[in-house]
Amino acid sequence: MAFPKRKNIQPERQRERELLVVVGSKNPVKVQCTENGFQRAFGERHFIVEGLNINSEVRDQPFGDKETSLGAYNRAKNAKNTFPEADYWVGIEGGVEELNDEMAAYAWITIMDRNGKVGKSKTATFILPGAISKLISSGMELGEADDKVFDRENSKQGNGAVGMLTNGTIDRTEYYEQAVVLALIPFISEKLYK
Template sequence: MSFKRRENFQPSDKLLVLVGSKNPVKISCTEDAFTRAFNKSFLVEGINASSGVPEQPVGNRETLLGAKNRAFNSREIFPEANYWVGIEGGVDEDEKGMFAFAWIFIVDKMGKTSQSKTGTFYIPTAVASLVSEGMELGKADDSVFNKDNSKQQGGSVGILTHGVVDRTEYYRQAIILALIPFLNENLY
């Protein structure tokens, strides 16, 4: 188990949110989204949780399943949290080419769930070719753009927008949208 239980964690402390990944971008955007949405501070930690899908999910169904699995597997590993968040990036293709997106899946301590999807953007042909050959998108970006571990930084979206939209900003909005049922419990 890669998550260390905090001996001093008390119920009166900030609410605990577990992200089913150790990726610092996913952790920081989750913390920012929860803080903005609820207008209070949260303790947000990352935990290695299996997605149960290939390293590079393809299509909505597989990508959403990866996000769900990360959230539920995080809950299984550390059931004392208040929320569990799965974030899974995927790719798909249409007549225009290959595009990227991510699914967010959230579970609360009562078992209530919600989900949201990011916007999509098209991937350059050189990157798409590597992904089609089985390479994960972040590694393909690193190869084509001569970067190192870009998925733990601005990601593909950051590279392609020249930093105007980085991975943190890209995920943050979708996390806030996935929080709508938790912000409006009387309506959901």
Template sequence: MKEIKVVVASKNPVKINCTAAAFKKVFPESRILVEGISVPSGVADQPMTDKETLQGAQNRAENASRLVPEAHYWVGIEGGIDEVHQSMEAFAWVYIVSSTRRGKARTASFDLPPQIQQLIHKGIELGVADDMVFKRSNSKQKNGAVGILTKDLINRAEYYEPAVVLALIPFVNQDLY
């Protein structure tokens, strides 16, 4: 059985678990080893545009590749916010690097409630704003805003996992990319 070593550019268990689940789906004949490491994103703690969020995911993946060069894949996942269509949307970018190619994909987006928007406008990170509004602790390492707002119909790991799969498209269709 082929062994694939994947490094997630985060110690967040949600990001590690969703990456492991996605890689196991995409490479079912392989043994997937996933490790999380802390690396800087090079962007604000709360990215406020689509472009900044993508840059954070890319920076994380590339920083992880320099720290653990023996891995096969490096994954950066960055949650962000953008103000579009008179609302504030939350989403995340996934950026995956290997020695030969790159892949990226964005999650679906969803509108944030006005009370959370107000806190974010005051400079408070989404995860902290969620904890304040919903009287929780460390929700970003649990079900996150998406889990809270969907009443756990979609938790944070389930939300990220399809984007990890989509970011792997260039790796499983190498003849096309």
């Protein structure tokens, strides 16, 4: 794998080296929300964020917290195994779960560092409309169901269900970004998470 080389930029004040963050997906939304989240959490640091096609080892459409969080964990772990030279590895996995007669959507985030520390978080949840829920229940993945209902193509690499359902008020990058920051809590408040 070819990643950009880290630059050793040394202005008048010596600056810390750039840190490499590998996301277990090449989805541009997941890469961008990771970059945004790391910059929000560690504004003084500089990061190179790259995505890799990584297997989640769960179904294309995970159901429930257990499977979805496992998918996020596997993406981070497998990214680490694939590119161990990085400083952080991030797994983001979108999932759904049935709540009585409705279906909720959300995502789990897992972040690992070189020292073996792991941070996890979950996005906010929202209820999917019946037309999308029915397609998912029949075996379709959420992104495919969104494309069919909204007559779009590859919406999961764009604003996703959350963006389309909120008329763009919350886009998918923003939706994941806050959860990336929350998964970074053990790295931000590291003295409390040993």
